[in-house]
Amino acid sequence: xxxxxxxxxxxxxxxxxxxxxxxxxxxAENEPARVLVDGTEWPxxxxxxxxxxxxxxxxxxxxxxxIDLPFSEAHALDILLPxxxxxxxxxxxxxxxxxDANCENHDCVDMGAVTxxxxxxxxxxxxxxxxxxRVSVEVRGx
Amino acid sequence: xxxxxxxxxxxxxxxxxxxxxxxxxxxxxxxWFLSGAVPGIKLGLANxxxxxxxxxxxxxxxxxxxxxxxxxxxxxxxxxxxxLYSLSGGVLSLIVMLLVRKNAKVGxxxxxxxxxxxxxxxxxxxxxxxxxxxxCVLLIALASIAAFAAFVYIRKNPxxxxxxxxxxxxxxxxxxxxxxxxxxLRTPQLLYxxxxxxxGIGAVVGCLTGVVAQRVxxxxxxETNQP
Numbered sequence: 001x002x003x004x005x006x007x008x009x010x011x012x013x014x015x016x017x018x019x020x021x022x023x024x025x026x027x028a029e030n031e032p033a034r035v036l037v038d039g040t041e042w043p044x045x046x047x048x049x050x051x052x053x054x055x056x057x058x059x060x061x062x063x064x065x066x067i068d069l070p071f072s073e074a075h076a077l078d079i080l081l082p083x084x085x086x087x088x089x090x091x092x093x094x095x096x097x098x099x100d101a102n103c104e105n106h107d108c109v110d111m112g113a114v115t116x117x118x119x120x121x122x123x124x125x126x127x128x129x130x131x132x133x134r135v136s137v138e139v140r141g142x
Numbered sequence: 143x144x145x146x147x148x149x150x151x152x153x154x155x156x157x158x159x160x161x162x163x164x165x166x167x168x169x170x171x172x173x174w175f176l177s178g179a180v181p182g183i184k185l186g187l188a189n190x191x192x193x194x195x196x197x198x199x200x201x202x203x204x205x206x207x208x209x210x211x212x213x214x215x216x217x218x219x220x221x222x223x224x225x226l227y228s229l230s231g232g233v234l235s236l237i238v239m240l241l242v243r244k245n246a247k248v249g250x251x252x253x254x255x256x257x258x259x260x261x262x263x264x265x266x267x268x269x270x271x272x273x274x275x276x277x278c279v280l281l282i283a284l285a286s287i288a289a290f291a292a293f294v295y296i297r298k299n300p301x302x303x304x305x306x307x308x309x310x311x312x313x314x315x316x317x318x319x320x321x322x323x324x325x326x327l328r329t330p331q332l333l334y335x336x337x338x339x340x341x342g343i344g345a346v347v348g349c350l351t352g353v354v355a356q357r358v359x360x361x362x363x364x365e366t367n368q369p
Contacts, residue, residue, distance in 0.1 A: 063328025104221060107181035121273045123180055125335045129327065131182065132223045136327050 035059075035067050036078035042067055055116065057096055058138045059089065071096065071116075071139055085133040096128070096139055103132040114139045153203065160191040160211040161218065168219060180278070180339055186312055186347055188215075189235070190355040193308055196239045197359070204240065208232045226326075227319050234318030239311040246306030247296040253309045254289030257282055257345045260338030267334075282342025288349045304359055305352035312348025316340040 035042040046056075047069035055071035059079065069075060069091070076099075077089040087108070088100040097113035108130035112122075119126050119139060126139035167184045188211060195204045212232050216225035242249030261282040265271070271279050289309055295302045320340060324332040 060327075060329075062326065104224070105182065111181055118273070120268065121271075121275050123274050123278055123336065123339050125331065127329070127331070127335070129181075129323075129329075129332075131227070131323060131327075132221060134223070134327055136329055138329075138331075 031082040033061050033066060033082060034078075034080040036080065037067070037069075038076055039078075054141045055139055056142055057091060058140065060136050060138075062134050063136075079133075079135055081133055081135075085135075087130055087133060087135050089128075089137055096137060098128050098130065098137070101130055101133065103130055105132065107131065108135075149199075149203070152198075153207065156191050156195055156207055157210045157214070160188045160207070161215055163191060164188040164211065164215040165219065180343060183340075183343055183347070186315065186351055187354070189308070189311060189315065190351050190358065192232075192236065193239065193304060193311065193351075193355045194358070196236075196243050196307060196311075197304070201240055204236055208236050227322060230322035231315035231319040234321075235311040235315035238314035239307050242310045243303075243307050246303035246310075247293050248306075249310035250289050250293040250296055250306035253306075253313050253345050253348075254286050254293060256313065257286035257289055257342050260341045261286060263334070264338050278339050278342065281346060282338065285342040285345035285349070289345050292349065292352070301360070302356060304356045305349065308352030308355055309345055309348040312351065313341055313344040316344040 032044075035044070037047075044067070046065075047067065056068050057071050058068040059066045059077065061079070061081070066079065067077070071091070072093055073091065074093040075091045077091070079085075079087040079089065081087075084102075086100075086102050087098060090097055090099045095113040095115040098108040098111065101108055108128055111124060111128050114122065114126055114128060114137075128137040129135070164187075167187050170185055172183045172185060192204065192208060192211070195207050199207070209232075212225060212229045216222075216228060220228070238249075261279060264275070264279055264282065268275055292302070292305045292309060296306050317337065317340075320332055320337050324330055
């Protein structure tokens with residue numbers, strides 16, 4: 001490479017990288033994500049179950065718990081992120097799947113449903129993950 | 143011709159080629175493969191450009207090309223998080239490719255062993271795989287065999303060295319991405335559910351792109367055994 005390229009462009013790229021990387025980490029504390037359960041605002045925390053069911057669905061953002069609820073109940077979850085990202089998760093009582101998301105690749109939608117039967121057979125185990133939004137849905141025992 | 147001008151021209155050519163191939167990568171959906179079981183996999187044709195650079199340029203040029211590819215394609219087609227993941231994959235794969243370019247057969251051998259180990263690990267977690275898992279276990283076994291075959295080929299004929307470097311680079315790319323993804327999501331579970339599968343798929347795809355790159359090198363008459 002030319003001298004100018006070596007002297008200016010490489011530090012420039014590295015500086016851009018350093019400036020961008022912290023910006024990628026969403027600050028969950030400043031502006032929390034909203035969770036709608038069946039259309040109504042959810043204050044946070046876990047939903048109690050009387051069904052005596054062992055499986056629960058845990059939804060996290062950046063590894064921080066948003067909500068967890070029993071697998072065997074039918075609900076529609078809307079996760080609304082402060083930056084405009086949306087994930088719509090459907091619990092039918094028998095399965096959990098990502099119905100829709102406005103991320104760029106829709107891998108989470110393509111991952112299909114987690115059911116009681118395929119929990120051990122899926123490549124991703126009990127996980128449905130939206131990598132661009134850093135939303136993770138996990139089905140596991142308590 | 144001035145050698146600096148030649149280098150700059152070559153750099154620009156490779157950077158634009160990697161952008162075009164990156165777009166092609168996005169256009170070929172591999173996600174339908176295994177019916178969405180393995181999300182976020184792609185062919186990695188853009189990596190063949192980096193492979194070419196590893197054999198033709200010094201390490202500074204390679205780093206610059208990798209950064210150009212990651213940031214330009216990130217700004218053009220992707221988002222911030224896409225840049226983060228492709229940067230982590232790009233850095234690790236470039237380091238590994240620069241390390242193994244002179245002894246590519248060792249790279250192929252290590253990848254073969256790694257694929258074998260991850261296959262055995264999957265089998266130990268799930269002794270009777272069915273459905274998606276069965277296909278993945280078979281695929282990783284195939285990847286392991288392919289990597290060992292690449293090792294034998296390279297030992298016989300050093301002109302196949304690109305194959306080993308490609309294998310190592312593809313697997314390292316996946317490992318880097320998963321490391322960052324599991325850190326960002328704080329789900330270390332990804333490391334033992336998803337990583338073994340991605341090692342296998344990386345080896346298969348790396349083999350394919352390695353063959354492509356080797357053909358291209360031969361057509362361009364690049365000496366790969368003497369970097």
